[in-house]
Amino acid sequence: MAEEDETPTPTTLRQVMWDGQKHFSRSLPCDSDGSLLCTEESFEGSDEKLLAMLGDMARGDPEQDAPSRVLLDECGALWEEVTHVKTGKGSPSETWGNTVHTEAEAQRExxxxxxxExxxxxxxxxxxxxxxxxFMQRLSSAREALAEKIREARSENEELRRQLRHVKERVGCNSCSLSESIRELNAHAAELQAEIWEVSDCQVNLVDQLHEASETQARLQAELQRERVKTWRQSTDVVMAFAGGKDMKEIEREESERQLLEAQLAEVAERAAACGVPPLLEQDPETAEATLAMYGDVEVPFSTVQRYLEEMEELRAELQTLEQGVGSNDGEAEERLNSEQEELSALQAELIDAEARAESSKQDLEEATSLFSTLRVEVNSEQDVLRQAEQAATxxxxxxxxxxxxxxxxxxxMQETTDTLIDDLNTKGCFWSLRQEVPKEVHAEGRHHPTRLRFTP
Incomplete structure (x- = not known):
């Protein structure tokens, strides 16, 4: 019976499936949307081919799921029943009707x-x-969140970099201003030191001038004392001459002798001073008076005494003038010394103020350096956190x-599996033999009309 209606065996069915797939797909009836158009006429002569193909697929494709295998087993059982019915006893018409009815029920099931499926x-x-x-939506949302976090981290990094640049600029400005201030302070300190040395030299010069003025004053006072002693002696001689009744000639003679003695005395004093013996007039007044008492009986003329008095007045006037000049010089020296001391005090105060400002600037620089170090540590920590976040996000x-x-x-x-199964199912409908002639008229209960079956993937 299989040879008469050209029913394929499992071997020929496999060859038809894989070798003649394009040929059968071209000869299949299709609808306008590309779906298979199956009729009862196409089902009447190829149930055996379809069941054989399903059995071969069940034996050759072990990866299909369990429901398909169960379905294929049932198809095999139906095929055995149909074969048994076809090979059984009965009239051809009854056998044909039962076969068609059974095949239709099996086909519908x-x-x-x-x-x-x-x-x-x-x-x-x-x-x-x-x-x-x-999953794609979650991935897109995760990408958006990651992009947002990266943007926030970049903005924070830019802000930190801007702050770091600002701090660097401030530190650079502070360093430049501090170095400039230090240079100015050093130059000012050098100037102050030079002025201090100059003032010190001026002070030393003033002290030397003061010592010289003091020595000059002491020398003038000594000369004044000598002149006083000399005047007193001359006045004593004049008084003694008037008291003794001597004339002027004798007084003049005594004066000449006295001058000669004084010249000799001066020469002796110079020799004594050269030999290291102190002069007699530098002794105290009592000793000088005792020394001069030996010459108390000498008579002195009045003209000599008057001349001596005039010379004494002139010397006194000169001494007063010298004292006034020395006093004015001492006052000017003291005023200059006081002004120099005030300037020195002001310079020392300015130097102390400059040192204090330099110390405060140094403290500001140290504080700025510490802040810069702290900010650098914070920036490094933020960069580490950002790097970890980027790694986690990656x-x-x-x-x-x-x-x-x-x-x-x-x-x-799964789509490939589904497409393969759909293609297999569509291909299974192509194996109904179009060359078989389906009887146009059969029994009333066996008549079938074409129906549309769509296998939508």
Whole structure:
């Protein structure tokens, strides 16, 4: 019977499936949307081919799921029943009617099961598509969150860098101003030191001048004392001459003798001074008076006494003039010394103030340096945190990408499996032999009308 209606065996069916797929797909009736158009006439002569193909698929594809294998087993059982019915006893018309009725029921049941399986596959594909969309949405949201965090970290990093540049500029300005201030203070200190040395030299000169003035004053006072002693002596001589009644000639003679004695005495004093003997007039007044008492009986003329008195007055006037000049010089020296001391005190105060400002500037520089170090440590810590956040975000992004790729591969695999199963199911409808002539008229209960079956992937 299989040879008469050209029913293929499992071997020929496999060859027809894989070698003649394009030929059968061209000869299939299709609808306008590309779906297969199956009629009862096309089902009447090729149930055996379809069941043989399903059995061969059940034996050759161990990776299909359990419901398909169960369906294929049931198809095999139906095929055995049909074969048993075809080879059984009975009239040809009854056998043909029973066969057609059984085949139609088996075909309807198989179509229902195939539709259920297709619906399950479509639901599974739709569910996987939803999961993939959810994963993609999560990935996009994670990317947006990561981009937002990276933008925030970049803005914070830019702000920290701006603050660091500002602090560097401030530190540079403070360093420049501090170095300039230190240079100015050093120059001012050098000037003050030079002025101090100059004032010290002036002070030393003034002290020397004061010592010289003091020595001059002491010398003038000694000369004044000598002149006083000399005047007193001359006045004593004049008084003694008037008291003794001597004339002027004798007084003049005594005066000449006295001058000669004084010249000799001066010469002796010079020799004594050269030999290291102190002069007699530098002794105290009592000793000088006792020394001069020996010459108390000498008579002195009045003209000599008057001349001596005039000379004494002139010497006194000169001495007063010298004293006034020395006093004015001493006053000017003291005033200059006081002014120089005041200037020196002012310069010392300015030097102390400059040292205090330099110390405060040094403290400001140390504080700025410490702040700069602290800010640098904070910037390094922020950069470490940002680097860790970027690494964590990169790891999460890689994990999401791997999960999405895995889900995508699973989805593609399931889509390929679904497409393969749909192609197989569509191909199974192509194996109904169009060359077989289906009887146009059979029994009333066996008449079938064409029906449309759509296998929507």
């Amino acid at each position: 198989m179509q229902l099961r195939l539709r259920r 297709l619906r399950h596959l479509q639901e599974r594909s739709h569910r996987q598509h939803q999961e993939s969309a959810a 790891s999460r992004r890689d994990l999401f990408r791997s999960q999405v790729e895995e889900k995508r591969r699973e989805l593609l695999k």
